[in-house]
Amino acid sequence: MQLNHDRLLDSLRQLAQFGKAGTGVNRLAFSPEDQAARAWLLEQMREAGLDARIDGIGNVYGRATDVERAVLIGSHTDSVPKGGWLDGAMGVLYGLEIARARHEARSSLAQLGVDVISFADEEGTYRALAGSLSFCGQLSATDIEQATNTDGASLAEVLSHAGYAGQPRARLDPGRHLAYFEGHIEQGPRLEVENQKIGIVTTIVGIRRSRLSCLGQADHAGTTPMHLRKDAGAALIALCARLLERFEQARGELSVWNIGHIVFAPGAGNVVPSSAQALVEFRDPRLPVLDRLQGEIDAAAAELHGRGGVTVEVEHLLGIAPADMDASLVDTLEAATRNRVVPAMRMPSGAGHDAMVLSRHLPSAMLFIPSIGGRSHDTAENTTEEDICLGADILAHSLELLAVQKGLA
Amino acid sequence: MQLNHDRLLDSLRQLAQFGKAGTGVNRLAFSPEDQAARAWLLEQMREAGLDARIDGIGNVYGRATDVERAVLIGSHTDSVPKGGWLDGAMGVLYGLEIARARHEARSSLAQLGVDVISFADEEGTYRALAGSLSFCGQLSATDIEQATNTDGASLAEVLSHAGYAGQPRARLDPGRHLAYFEGHIEQGPRLEVENQKIGIVTTIVGIRRSRLSCLGQADHAGTTPMHLRKDAGAALIALCARLLERFEQARGELSVWNIGHIVFAPGAGNVVPSSAQALVEFRDPRLPVLDRLQGEIDAAAAELHGRGGVTVEVEHLLGIAPADMDASLVDTLEAATRNRVVPAMRMPSGAGHDAMVLSRHLPSAMLFIPSIGGRSHDTAENTTEEDICLGADILAHSLELLAVQKGLA
Numbered sequence: 001m002q003l004n005h006d007r008l009l010d011s012l013r014q015l016a017q018f019g020k021a022g023t024g025v026n027r028l029a030f031s032p033e034d035q036a037a038r039a040w041l042l043e044q045m046r047e048a049g050l051d052a053r054i055d056g057i058g059n060v061y062g063r064a065t066d067v068e069r070a071v072l073i074g075s076h077t078d079s080v081p082k083g084g085w086l087d088g089a090m091g092v093l094y095g096l097e098i099a100r101a102r103h104e105a106r107s108s109l110a111q112l113g114v115d116v117i118s119f120a121d122e123e124g125t126y127r128a129l130a131g132s133l134s135f136c137g138q139l140s141a142t143d144i145e146q147a148t149n150t151d152g153a154s155l156a157e158v159l160s161h162a163g164y165a166g167q168p169r170a171r172l173d174p175g176r177h178l179a180y181f182e183g184h185i186e187q188g189p190r191l192e193v194e195n196q197k198i199g200i201v202t203t204i205v206g207i208r209r210s211r212l213s214c215l216g217q218a219d220h221a222g223t224t225p226m227h228l229r230k231d232a233g234a235a236l237i238a239l240c241a242r243l244l245e246r247f248e249q250a251r252g253e254l255s256v257w258n259i260g261h262i263v264f265a266p267g268a269g270n271v272v273p274s275s276a277q278a279l280v281e282f283r284d285p286r287l288p289v290l291d292r293l294q295g296e297i298d299a300a301a302a303e304l305h306g307r308g309g310v311t312v313e314v315e316h317l318l319g320i321a322p323a324d325m326d327a328s329l330v331d332t333l334e335a336a337t338r339n340r341v342v343p344a345m346r347m348p349s350g351a352g353h354d355a356m357v358l359s360r361h362l363p364s365a366m367l368f369i370p371s372i373g374g375r376s377h378d379t380a381e382n383t384t385e386e387d388i389c390l391g392a393d394i395l396a397h398s399l400e401l402l403a404v405q406k407g408l409a
Numbered sequence: 410m411q412l413n414h415d416r417l418l419d420s421l422r423q424l425a426q427f428g429k430a431g432t433g434v435n436r437l438a439f440s441p442e443d444q445a446a447r448a449w450l451l452e453q454m455r456e457a458g459l460d461a462r463i464d465g466i467g468n469v470y471g472r473a474t475d476v477e478r479a480v481l482i483g484s485h486t487d488s489v490p491k492g493g494w495l496d497g498a499m500g501v502l503y504g505l506e507i508a509r510a511r512h513e514a515r516s517s518l519a520q521l522g523v524d525v526i527s528f529a530d531e532e533g534t535y536r537a538l539a540g541s542l543s544f545c546g547q548l549s550a551t552d553i554e555q556a557t558n559t560d561g562a563s564l565a566e567v568l569s570h571a572g573y574a575g576q577p578r579a580r581l582d583p584g585r586h587l588a589y590f591e592g593h594i595e596q597g598p599r600l601e602v603e604n605q606k607i608g609i610v611t612t613i614v615g616i617r618r619s620r621l622s623c624l625g626q627a628d629h630a631g632t633t634p635m636h637l638r639k640d641a642g643a644a645l646i647a648l649c650a651r652l653l654e655r656f657e658q659a660r661g662e663l664s665v666w667n668i669g670h671i672v673f674a675p676g677a678g679n680v681v682p683s684s685a686q687a688l689v690e691f692r693d694p695r696l697p698v699l700d701r702l703q704g705e706i707d708a709a710a711a712e713l714h715g716r717g718g719v720t721v722e723v724e725h726l727l728g729i730a731p732a733d734m735d736a737s738l739v740d741t742l743e744a745a746t747r748n749r750v751v752p753a754m755r756m757p758s759g760a761g762h763d764a765m766v767l768s769r770h771l772p773s774a775m776l777f778i779p780s781i782g783g784r785s786h787d788t789a790e791n792t793t794e795e796d797i798c799l800g801a802d803i804l805a806h807s808l809e810l811l812a813v814q815k816g817l818a
Contacts, residue, residue: 081675082627124678150676188632205631209678218491218787221667222614222692223597223759226660228783233668234653241650244643251635258630259642260678262671262685266490267559269533269618269669269688270761271786276671279678283631350632352679374637377680378627 024379029121058120064113076122084381132354189374198344199368218274230309233273252289257282323356326363433788438530458512467529473522485531493790541763598783607753608777627683639718642682661698666691732765735772
């Protein structure tokens with residue numbers, strides 16, 4: 001199966017123009033740049049012979065037209081603020097390039113179709129993994145109504161403004177889809193450090209996200225004696241500091257956590273904050289550890305609630321259990337690397353991916369390629385062209401092996 | 410001297426419509442609402458017979474036309490986010506109403522003019538006290554070039570967009586101005602608690618403001634092991650928590666402090682913050698205490714600098730020394746309250762005011778009226794109409810006493 005490496009790289013560079021920010025992209029879900037990228041991708045899919053459309057949650061979905069069975073290949077094309085050009089985008093364009101090769105009959109996948117998808121808002125600008133959850137029937141209309149970004153803008157409104165809201169939402173088709181494949185940069189340092197070219201994902205860590213809210217009273221920061229204040233900002237600082245200590249004590253070996261966003265209101269230097277919020281995210285491959293860390297959040301909040309006249313509230317916004325990849329597909333990916341004599345290793349994914357949603361409904365597999373310096377979620381994120389193309393070739397060869405296994409070669 | 414109480418209250422209500430936010434106002438310096446309020450005030454001054462204009466920093470300044478000597482009465486009409494309707498605005502409209510009464514020859518101030526001014530950006534959206542500093546020749550072009558708001562917008566640009574930048578900047582005229590008077594709500598609980606109607610300010614506390622900046626590296630919050638991170642957000646939380654402890658230890662009896670604004674960048678839940686900033690403000694009537702607290706900021710920053718690969722920087726943005734009011738004017742205000750048998754007390758001001766700038770160039774005095782519940786810098790800020798009018802009457806009577814003292818009656 002012959003992929004056109006120049007065309008793959010050229011498409012990646014074209015996509016990186018949407019929301020271009022230095023060497024990276026600023027393409028938050030449903031921003032004008034993200035919508036323009038989706039319109040461009042729709043055209044690319046149609047030129048690849050796919051029956052393509054943008055659905056009611058913003059997923060760009062293209063189906064092979066000449067088959068009854070297909071593999072689904074995809075990822076996402078939205079980014080975090082000032083993110084990298086490959087994160088998500090590469091996995092979608094792997095699918096696009098393989099679909100193009102198949103369309104040109106330059107592959108042995110005559111009986112095995114290749115459907116391609118870009119899932120909406122994987123990064124959680126409004127609702128993490130919204131597109132893949134919708135595709136798997138796990139996102140209700142209520143979920144959409146309640147989802148907002150950190151500025152309070154609602155997902156329902158942006159879907160309506162983008163013109164997506166009116167469309168039907170595409171759904172997984174168990175009678176059609178044999179498997180889901182997602183290629184991605186590692187977003188960590190391991191492959192580079194261990195001189196491996198391909199990472200074969202065995203499991204994806206669970207992710208949870210909570211919002212901490214402190215509510216006090218606005219007052220003049222000069223005339224109000226310290227002992228009479230209800231300072232929501234000072235309370236949030238104490239709460240976050242305490243929580244970081246508790247996490248350090250309660251962590252598992254592979255646990256990670258992050259306080260990535262804090263906002264004080266009203267937000268002036270000479271006004272005692274009336275409210276203050278922080279976004280806390282934590283991950284671990286093991287459910288009991290996730291439960292333990294979530295317990296630390298509740299305990300820290302209870303410990304500080306009411307102190308200094310400030311009330312503390314905790315909302316658990318997101319909970320995704322650890323997800324195992326399909327053992328047989330893992331073997332298939334590994335066989336493909338052996339056939340091509342490419343140094344590869346099995347590893348867990350510390351990052352969440354759409355595959356963690358798909359894997360609960362369909363045999364799923366993920367393939368990693370190295371991230372230079374392990375950098376990601378930053379414009380400095382990058383990978384060599386050689387590694388990008390090698391990952392696409394391994395994925396394509398895996399499909400050939402799968403077609404043989406399934407008697408569809 | 411007869412003031413028109415209904416007209417004073419009506420003007421206050423009209424001004425409160427600009428940027429109205431519930432029972433308060435949201436009229437940040439140089440916002441469209443603030444600019445509209447300045448245009449309205451300009452017309453009011455002209456109708457009061459003043460030679461009025463808006464100067465190059467946005468000050469609205471009206472001069473009596475028929476005299477060689479005048480008192481200057483004013484304050485500011487900008488607000489903090491979601492601030493009160495009287496803060497600043499009342500002191501300006503006290504001057505306006507007294508100028509109206511004089512214009513109608515309903516006062517004994519034939520030889521003593523009343524100049525009225527609304528100083529720009531007292532609250533420090535871009536540069537605290539910008540208008541009064543400019544009026545006293547203490548704000549350089551470089552100061553204006555360097556001033557920005559918390560979003561990074563520049564003062565020079567907003568002055569240009571507002572059309573103020575082209576105008577000359579008005580200046581204090583020592584040959585003309587006998588004294589500066591500022592009426593204001595107390596913004597604290599003392600008058601109400603002690604059943605006093607008028608507060609006669611003896612001194613204004615010193616204010617300092619610093620920006621704490623932590624600089625780390627953005628990384629994926631799931632794939633980057635905790636020990637390999639350079640987490641600017643966690644560093645700022647630790648720094649702020651440590652600083653609040655140090656302030657508690659080093660404080661003077663009357664010291665107050667506030668961390669009113671924090672921002673993390675890039676600001677996503679799944680990205681390790683690459684930078685994090687906090688705005689710290691502190692006040693005290695005594696210089697040695699202010700120096701000691703500033704030393705605590707530098708010490709806390711030095712203590713945490715470099716920890717976890719994060720650099721810490723401190724910028725001292727604002728430093729205003731404590732300011733004593735003029736002893737003779739304090740006596741005059743007190744005499745006015747005695748003549749009218751109004752319960753009054755001498756007190757320091759915990760809040761900064763334009764008077765702290767003016768007092769270094771001109772004999773200055775401030776008069777406080779009670780704040781209900783001591784609330785301010787919040788839409789809940791309020792004062793009874795009776796107290797508002799009483800304060801205006803006491804100020805007007807003080808001018809009559811001053812005119813006699815100066816042989817200008």
